[in-house]
């Protein structure tokens with residue numbers, strides 16, 4: 001056997017290798033392309049640094065809901081119920097598709113009173129546990145498009161959509177968040193155009209639509225707009241009977257929208273009045289991260305809707321394969337916790353009460369913020385619900401810098417600035433809007 005010291009001399013000490021040489025030796029090309037520090041965490045670090053050096057800084061960077069004293073908002077009945085779970089729920093694996101009672105419950109949590117109505121009208125439903133809403137997005141990207149084809153997004157979207165798409169070898173196309181003029185929410189012509197183009201080029205279309213309480217704008221579609229969108233997807237499916245069309249509604253923030261179950265109502269109405277094309281598949285991404293303040297427990301679900309039970313059984317099988325081959329199973333403890341809360345009246349009432357308080361806190365912050373921005377003439381995008389507001393700008397970096405020097409930390413993203421109303425204490429919101437207005441005038 002070769003003496004290890006001799007081997008080290010022969011091959012050179014690893015510490016003498018440059019990072020580039022190490023990467024060249026150890027990483028295949030596709031892995032070397034990955035990187036980029038998350039902008040949101042970078043700006044959070046700026047805030048923390050400023051705070052540590054004594055600046056009277058306001059934190060508008062994070063995507064978690066903070067109380068007015070800056071601590072993480074935690075729904076207390078959720079933590080107490082989690083701690084009360086039996087050892088089995090802590091230690092055992094969950095069945096790969098999820099705990100059966102959780103899979104039933106999560107469909108109700110996602111779709112509300114619309115669920116039995118659509119089922120009555122022949123739409124079958126199924127749910128699969130995933131590690132967070134992100135896991136549900138990943139499942140759809142892996143299985144409803146072919147690698148090398150294009151995923152359809154709105155032109156403002158959560159940054160990790162692009163990361164998931166890249167991990168799955170997908171390109172992305174977008175349709176506008178709003179029409180360039182007028183009061184309508186949907187640019188029907190643009191949506192029809194991009195659907196048509198994609199269906200000409202590929203056999204499957206998958207679109208991720210984050211609604212209600214869109215990240216990063218806080219925009220929510222009205223009932224009328226939801227129906228317009230659904231009809232455009234259904235019409236595209238009808239016009240292309242040999243191709244597959246999937247609309248994935250990402251409801252990550254639905255618990256903090258005025259209309260929690262708007263999509264359930266729209267889908268129920270559609271199922272009762274219209275013809276559901278067999279090549280139209282609807283998915284709903286559920287996340288317990290925000291609704292149950294269980295961010296770190298990684299609890300979500302993919303809820304699937306289709307007129308064929310057999311097809312849903314098959315989808316479950318396909319997706320279980322992906323889950324098994326990616327993260328194996330999802331955590332059991334949060335599933336058991338959420339189920340316990342929703343099957344005990346007292347716990348449910350407590351959960352709802354706290355959820356409503358948190359929602360009211362967000363509404364108050366948004367009201368103050370929107371009001372001050374309107375007064376200052378700051379052209380925010382429409383912002384109705386949830387965690388965020390967004391100021392569009394071609395060159396957001398200098399505005400974020402100018403805000404930071406004045407004490408407000410926000411996140412410059414492609415095409416504008418994201419303001420995390422979820423993390424700004426209510427008493428600081430008016431000052432935050434005034435700082436943003438000043439920085440915007442400076443950079444406009």
Ligand SMILES: Cc1ncc(COP(=O)(O)O)c(C=O)c1O
Nearest residue numbers: 132133134158210215252287289
């Ligand atoms: C738009 C959007 N979708 C989905 C998610 C998924 O969250 P999680 O995987 O924690 O459930 C998030 C989280 O921030 C989000 O902002």
